[in-house]
Amino acid sequence: MTTTYLVTGGAGCIGSELCSALLSRGDRVVALDNLSSGREEHIAELLKNSGFRFLKGDLLDPSALEAALEGVDFVYHLAANSDVKFNADEPDRDLRQNLVATQQLLEAMRRRGLRKLAFSSTSAVYGNSPLQPIPESQACRPISLYGASKLACEAMIAAYSNLFNIQAWVFRFANVVGGKVRKVGRTVISDFIAKLRRDSTRLEILGNGKQAKSYIQTSACVESMLFIVERAQRPYNLYNLGADDVVSVTRIAELVAEAMGLKQVRFDYTGTEAGWPGDVPRFLLDVAALNMLGWRCRQSSEAAITRAIQDILAQD
Amino acid sequence: MTTTYLVTGGAGCIGSELCSALLSRGDRVVALDNLSSGREEHIAELLKNSGFRFLKGDLLDPSALEAALEGVDFVYHLAANSDVKFNADEPDRDLRQNLVATQQLLEAMRRRGLRKLAFSSTSAVYGNSPLQPIPESQACRPISLYGASKLACEAMIAAYSNLFNIQAWVFRFANVVGGKVRKVGRTVISDFIAKLRRDSTRLEILGNGKQAKSYIQTSACVESMLFIVERAQRPYNLYNLGADDVVSVTRIAELVAEAMGLKQVRFDYTGTEAGWPGDVPRFLLDVAALNMLGWRCRQSSEAAITRAIQDILAQD
Numbered sequence: 001m002t003t004t005y006l007v008t009g010g011a012g013c014i015g016s017e018l019c020s021a022l023l024s025r026g027d028r029v030v031a032l033d034n035l036s037s038g039r040e041e042h043i044a045e046l047l048k049n050s051g052f053r054f055l056k057g058d059l060l061d062p063s064a065l066e067a068a069l070e071g072v073d074f075v076y077h078l079a080a081n082s083d084v085k086f087n088a089d090e091p092d093r094d095l096r097q098n099l100v101a102t103q104q105l106l107e108a109m110r111r112r113g114l115r116k117l118a119f120s121s122t123s124a125v126y127g128n129s130p131l132q133p134i135p136e137s138q139a140c141r142p143i144s145l146y147g148a149s150k151l152a153c154e155a156m157i158a159a160y161s162n163l164f165n166i167q168a169w170v171f172r173f174a175n176v177v178g179g180k181v182r183k184v185g186r187t188v189i190s191d192f193i194a195k196l197r198r199d200s201t202r203l204e205i206l207g208n209g210k211q212a213k214s215y216i217q218t219s220a221c222v223e224s225m226l227f228i229v230e231r232a233q234r235p236y237n238l239y240n241l242g243a244d245d246v247v248s249v250t251r252i253a254e255l256v257a258e259a260m261g262l263k264q265v266r267f268d269y270t271g272t273e274a275g276w277p278g279d280v281p282r283f284l285l286d287v288a289a290l291n292m293l294g295w296r297c298r299q300s301s302e303a304a305i306t307r308a309i310q311d312i313l314a315q316d
Numbered sequence: 317m318t319t320t321y322l323v324t325g326g327a328g329c330i331g332s333e334l335c336s337a338l339l340s341r342g343d344r345v346v347a348l349d350n351l352s353s354g355r356e357e358h359i360a361e362l363l364k365n366s367g368f369r370f371l372k373g374d375l376l377d378p379s380a381l382e383a384a385l386e387g388v389d390f391v392y393h394l395a396a397n398s399d400v401k402f403n404a405d406e407p408d409r410d411l412r413q414n415l416v417a418t419q420q421l422l423e424a425m426r427r428r429g430l431r432k433l434a435f436s437s438t439s440a441v442y443g444n445s446p447l448q449p450i451p452e453s454q455a456c457r458p459i460s461l462y463g464a465s466k467l468a469c470e471a472m473i474a475a476y477s478n479l480f481n482i483q484a485w486v487f488r489f490a491n492v493v494g495g496k497v498r499k500v501g502r503t504v505i506s507d508f509i510a511k512l513r514r515d516s517t518r519l520e521i522l523g524n525g526k527q528a529k530s531y532i533q534t535s536a537c538v539e540s541m542l543f544i545v546e547r548a549q550r551p552y553n554l555y556n557l558g559a560d561d562v563v564s565v566t567r568i569a570e571l572v573a574e575a576m577g578l579k580q581v582r583f584d585y586t587g588t589e590a591g592w593p594g595d596v597p598r599f600l601l602d603v604a605a606l607n608m609l610g611w612r613c614r615q616s617s618e619a620a621i622t623r624a625i626q627d628i629l630a631q632d
Contacts (some may be wrong), residue, residue, distance in 0.1 A: 012520065055389050084478055091423050107407050127474065137455045140554070142471050143478035152415065154470030155458050158443065162400055164457035174516050236457070280567065 002051075004028040005237035006072040008059060008105070009079030011038030014120065015178040016046070017222045023049050032068040032268050034058040037082065041076040042180060062102040065108050074116040076225075077105055082186070084124060084146040084278055094149035095147060102153040106160045115309055117157065118229055120168040120298040123214070123242070123283055125151040133286035136172070136238050137249060144278030154238075160235045169229050174242025174285055177304055178218030179311030188249060188275075192256040193316075202266040203257070206275035209267065215301040217308065227295045239293070240285040249275070255302070259309045320344040322388040323359040324375060324623070325395030326419070327354030329496040330436065332362070333538045334392060334595060337577040339365050348384040350374040353398065354396045358496060358566070377415040379425050390432040392541075393421055400440060400462040400594055409463035410501035422476045431474065439530070439599055441488060442568070449602035452487030452488070452554050454484075460594030470554075478550045485545050489602055490558025493620055494534035494558040501566055504591075505625055508572040509632075518582040519573070522591035526582065528598050530558040531617040533624065556601040563617040565591070571618070575625045 009015040010031025015038065019029045028051040035056060046052045057064025059079055069075075080096040102119075109117065112197060124147030125140045142148040154170055161168040175187070182190045195203055216224075224241050232239070250267065257265045274281045287297070299307070302311050321338050331354065335345045344367040347359060351372060362368045371378025375395055397413040418435075425433065441456045450500040458464040470486055477484040480501020491503070498506045511519055516526075540557050548555070564581065571579030573581045590597045603613070615623070 031629065092419060093424075095416065095419050095472075101413065103411050104409060110407075114438040125471075127478075139453045139455050139475045140471070140555075143475060145475045145479070148468070148471035151471040152464070155441075155456070155467040155471075156411075158457045159459060159461045159464040159594070162443075162463070240456075275319035278475070283435065 002027050003073045005074050006030045007076045008032050011043050015078045016042035016134040017218050021222050025076040077117045078120045081252050084144050094145040094270050099152045110164045115166050121150045121170050121172045133284040169237045171241045174214035174216045177215050177308035181313045183201035211249045215304045216242045217304045224295050239290050240287050242285045243297040243301045246284050319389045321390050322346045323392045324348050327359050332358035333534050337538050345393040358545050392434045394436045400460050409519045410461040414465035415468045426480045432443045437466045437486050437488045447599040451602040485553045487557045490530035490532045493531050493624035498628045520584050527565045531620045533620045540611050555606050556603050558601045559613040559617045561617050562600050
């Protein structure tokens, strides 16, 4: 029997690859996306598949949400504001787009008796953890509204899971990179490429360059999500998801310059420990639980970055 | 120099005692309350004090919030929906009254450059913790929307604290009891009293009676909050707050029957492990951090319950 999945944020970088993976194993997929950061080109190929249906709409619009849930068995909830920076012009952005949207979805699922939900959370929920690598059992203290809103979503999901027997899978992603993740301001890679195209002699690096984080490619990210949903069968399943190493921002700058064939780039550091307010400068996720379940990231963080740089440069 | 405090939920059970304590040491107090669960009688005495101002209004009303913050130096944010049970007629109650209200307050504080905030959270953020007693470093997995919304508030406060240098004190309360906490449906004590007044021969007990939790009196609660705010001076200060023991629901039933002079009450148990969906049946907070700071609860949980029963019976 085929399963019908709703993928919210289905035209996004991760969402569109997830749709593709689900379709390729024969399942049916409804993608809901308001195209605020998702792109139609990400799903152009998928539209040829008869099992795929795309709805342009917003989770905060009850009629769009109801239409999207029609006939659905399982929800992958990936739609979110994914910008970590605070915007004083829109201070409730994370609250509305992440938390209120998630509650609307949970309520609609409760009313329909829909009982399967997978959710893309983030390593940003941990904030500056004193313990590294960070296990899932570590207490969270987010330092950005983005991280706070994702932790809030997790908490709502845990409550709905308990109250209404909704089986849930929650993924705390490392930084996700890939060919599609190339909007300027979205990742350090596309920022460096954009800056070096404007001036190939110098590169301004936000922070002291020693920020060191874990990265994972979108394809590995999708592969592990599907693996976890298949294998983890508790009522509420929470997993860190990433490689077991880090790469520094200065190293990423070197890799970008090298890939662009630039040899004499001067690195100018703004000098702070974090790149911007709310940025977690250093984190390494403890992925022992995911490894024990049977999945291990085949690519190191540096390999994921290197591949993403190639893919982004190849497209522009 | 006197400080001017805003106490949101200032006409509530804890809020009104906090207002009283602040006034008695010579500070000025503005109390904001929408009187949805707070009562005017709680603050009737305080209105005679020239340092006290009461505003009937809702945090979700921007003009009420702005009026309340006028001239304020420090905010005690206690206003909240405090009902742990889910209400299908108002599924977004906790989201609006707890989380959206808290974000509105945080935003108003940010715009005004107000930098001191104390917040009443709850032991319900932990959910069914595998580790008992539960230290503050334990990961949270709430099982009620009430607990989820309070954890979400904590997360928002942590983010604002980091982004805008707001010094924050967050208290995870054990169950708070006292003479004012007597609304039926609010605590197990007032429920037992109401039931035994209807029928003094039998008492229906929700759950199996083995639920065992920590209790603290409102007066001890207020005393410890003031102590923590004075002594703990990190940017973000998080403390469990309660006695270091538990008392079972069956024992509370015995204490209530005894205080009412009833000797032959039959206890009928509904039999489930938790009293209702979202109820955390057993918890003991690890209060080592609070003890190390220099404060220890003088009353056991049973002593707090016994005193609260007397105070409630004396008033009716």
